[in-house]
Amino acid sequence: MKFNGNKILKNYAIIDSHVHLGYLANLNMPSNSEDDIINLLKDCGVKKAICAHHAALSTVEFGTGKLFESLSRYKGFLYGYLVFNPNFAEKSLDTIRKYMGREEIVGVKIHPAWHLCYPDDSRYDKFWKFAEEENIVVLTHSWNPDVPNKAQKFSDPFLFESVVKKYPDLKLILAHAGGRGEYLYKVVDLLKKYQNLYVDFAGDLFEPCIIERYVNSVGSERLLFGTDMPWADVRYHVTNVLNSDITSKDKKNIFGLNASRLFSIKAI
Amino acid sequence: MISDSKDHKIAKAVQFHDINFWIGENFLSEKLTVDDSSLEKILKERKSKFNIVGTAVTHFISLFYYPKVGNDIISNLLLSAVDKGTLAVSGALVMEQDYFAHPDSFGEGLRKRYKQGFRLLRLFPKSHKYPYDSRCFREFYEVLDYYKFPVMISLDEIDVTGNKNIEWEKILEIAETYKNLPIIIDGGSSKELMYNSYLMILLRNSSNVYVDTHNLFAINQIEDLSQIAGSDRLIFDSYFPYCSTILPVERIRNSSLDEAEIKNIANLNIRRIFENIKIS
Numbered sequence: 152m153k154f155n156g157n158k159i160l161k162n163y164a165i166i167d168s169h170v171h172l173g174y175l176a177n178l179n180m181p182s183n184s185e186d187d188i189i190n191l192l193k194d195c196g197v198k199k200a201i202c203a204h205h206a207a208l209s210t211v212e213f214g215t216g217k218l219f220e221s222l223s224r225y226k227g228f229l230y231g232y233l234v235f236n237p238n239f240a241e242k243s244l245d246t247i248r249k250y251m252g253r254e255e256i257v258g259v260k261i262h263p264a265w266h267l268c269y270p271d272d273s274r275y276d277k278f279w280k281f282a283e284e285e286n287i288v289v290l291t292h293s294w295n296p297d298v299p300n301k302a303q304k305f306s307d308p309f310l311f312e313s314v315v316k317k318y319p320d321l322k323l324i325l326a327h328a329g330g331r332g333e334y335l336y337k338v339v340d341l342l343k344k345y346q347n348l349y350v351d352f353a354g355d356l357f358e359p360c361i362i363e364r365y366v367n368s369v370g371s372e373r374l375l376f377g378t379d380m381p382w383a384d385v386r387y388h389v390t391n392v393l394n395s396d397i398t399s400k401d402k403k404n405i406f407g408l409n410a411s412r413l414f415s416i417k418a419i
Numbered sequence: 420m421i422s423d424s425k426d427h428k429i430a431k432a433v434q435f436h437d438i439n440f441w442i443g444e445n446f447l448s449e450k451l452t453v454d455d456s457s458l459e460k461i462l463k464e465r466k467s468k469f470n471i472v473g474t475a476v477t478h479f480i481s482l483f484y485y486p487k488v489g490n491d492i493i494s495n496l497l498l499s500a501v502d503k504g505t506l507a508v509s510g511a512l513v514m515e516q517d518y519f520a521h522p523d524s525f526g527e528g529l530r531k532r533y534k535q536g537f538r539l540l541r542l543f544p545k546s547h548k549y550p551y552d553s554r555c556f557r558e559f560y561e562v563l564d565y566y567k568f569p570v571m572i573s574l575d576e577i578d579v580t581g582n583k584n585i586e587w588e589k590i591l592e593i594a595e596t597y598k599n600l601p602i603i604i605d606g607g608s609s610k611e612l613m614y615n616s617y618l619m620i621l622l623r624n625s626s627n628v629y630v631d632t633h634n635l636f637a638i639n640q641i642e643d644l645s646q647i648a649g650s651d652r653l654i655f656d657s658y659f660p661y662c663s664t665i666l667p668v669e670r671i672r673n674s675s676l677d678e679a680e681i682k683n684i685a686n687l688n689i690r691r692i693f694e695n696i697k698i699s
Contacts, residue, residue, distance in 0.1 A: 179616040181647075182639035191638060299578075331608075355610065355636045358450075359663040381638035390669040 159393065160196030163403060164418030166410035167197045167385065169290065169326055169353035169377025172221050173205035183381040189225055192378075195385045198407070198418050200229055203260035203290065207234040211242050215250070222255045230416060232260035232290055237274035238267075244277060251287060257414040258288035263305040265292065270305075271313050283318040288413055290351075291323060293338070294330035303330070308338050315345045322413065324349040324375060327356060328365070335361060342369045349413065351377030357387060362395040362405070371401035375410050433678075435668060436473035436686035437465075438511070438539065438571065439605060439631055439656030443479035443489065451660050452479075458496055462506045469668045471657070473507035473686065475539055481513035482543055489513060490532065497536040509693070510537035511571070514559075519549060522558040529562060533698045539569045539603070545576040552589045553596045564597035566697050571631075575607035585609075587617040594625040601627055601692045603654060606634035608661065622648035629692075631656035632684060633667045641674050641684070650680035654689050 172185050192200055204221060207214030214234065222231050233250055235243045250256050259282065263270050282289050293308040308329040315323060328350040329338035335356060342348050352361060365374055378388045392405055407418040442458055445451035465471040481489025493510040501508050512532050518525045540563065544551040551572065553560065563570055578585050594602055606612045612634055621628055622644065633656045635641050644653060655671055657664045671685055
């Protein structure tokens with residue numbers, strides 16, 4: 152595959168801060184082997200990617216092992232999020248304590264809708280405290296609760312407001328910027344209020360002018376480039392940022408500079 | 420645009436025909452409202468920017484208020500406001516309530532709408548509350564099958580429970596019963612197409628089912644479906660104004676398919692379907 156934008160993409164250091172690897176029982180895509188995903192990312196100009204392994208979202212011990220297998224296979228390109236599962240709070244936290252210092256681990260992913268636990272539930276308490284104290288970047292799934300998938304109510308982005316109030320130094324990325332519909336427009340208000348909040352537009356969020364609205368409202372410094380590969384093809388996301396009506400400096404921030412600063416990794 | 424590479428110049432030459440373009444007032448969102456009077460201007464811009472040379476237009480009023488009113492607006496726009504010769508614009512007919520009251524006159528109504536410039540029929544069985552299965556909708560499918568007049572059904576509209584309970588087997592049964600009827604599955608805003616295998620099975624077990632491309636979002640999904648079912652089963656659409664037009668356009672241009680396959684998806688498949696309509 153040769154991505155047509157490659158010439159222009161050479162001007163940008165791209166870090167994809169929201170990638171998944173690994174199979175899933177309900178993810179029936181022929182082209183989602185790890186090599187398929189990594190090769191397509193590289194073909195589209197991505198220089199570094201940060202992965203939350205599907206297996207790690209599903210199981211703590213086995214999943215962490217799978218993550219490290221992948222990190223080892225794609226060393227130098229791939230970085231990882233550990234996963235905190237509130238249903239296995241102590242075990243998850245022990246795993247995070249054990250591996251957080253590793254160079255290739257740059258943050259922790261949580262997924263309240265997957266684990267069916269609200270972010271302000273007491274099972275998260277120790278984790279939030281630890282993440283703030285240890286300056287750990289947390290990527291959380293966030294989504295509009297008003298959708299057919301009822302589990303999304305656990306990831307309502309506004310539920311995180313009490314968390315960031317209580318832990319003001321916590322660096323939190325609201326993945327998917329709150330998901331589809333009106334939430335995509337409302338979440339910008341949270342970013343205005345809380346300076347340690349970030350968003351990515353990973354997934355299938357392609358309403359016109361969303362990136363422009365965020366840049367115009369809160370600047371480009373807290374917007375991250377994320378794809379949600381393999382759920383959403385990286386080509387959509389690269390095209391979306393490249394063609395958004397923002398400055399070259401803003402595009403550089405979104406494509407990679409913000410992630411480089413936040414995760415302390417070099418894009419090239 | 421994103422590149423001036425040699426490959427991209429070839430890709431840029433590909434012409435697109437869009438079957439999923441909406442205008443009118445979307446009462447749910449001002450952001451999604453497209454003024455009727457801007458139709459010709461927008462179509463010209465899209466032709467210039469994206470090489471979209473043909474468009475089937477649907478009116479929001481047909482979905483949100485009353486199909487006949489929306490269809491009539493489109494008919495008038497096709498008559499008066501749009502340079503059809505240059506822009507190859509057609510109407511997307513939304514199933515009208517009168518047809519249910521007088522099914523015997525459906526054939527006549529369809530011929531009339533065809534002459535006004537309508538080239539496909541859109542079904543909204545959930546929003547407009549009617550059955551679409553092969554038996555209850557038989558009288559209409561028989562006419563459509565006879566004329567080889569394409570039907571487009573949105574996944575949002577056949578997810579009856581609103582909980583991803585898509586009745587895929589109904590589509591297969593319609594396709595098997597009415598083999599001359601082109602059935603286009605529109606992904607709508609549904610996430611179903613992203614990660615299930617029903618679609619692969621449906622396409623493999625039918626020859627007259629097609630899928631539009633705007634929300635084939637998952638990794639290599641367009642390439643994979645082309646390989647599994649053939650590039651002649653995918654049809655480009657923009658889903659304007661819900662989606663930025665450049666994204667579905669560039670996704671096709673940037674696919675790893677060969678030029679003939681890209682052209683099939685971009686416009687040849689739908690052109691063949693339209694040319695095959697047997698209404699004179």
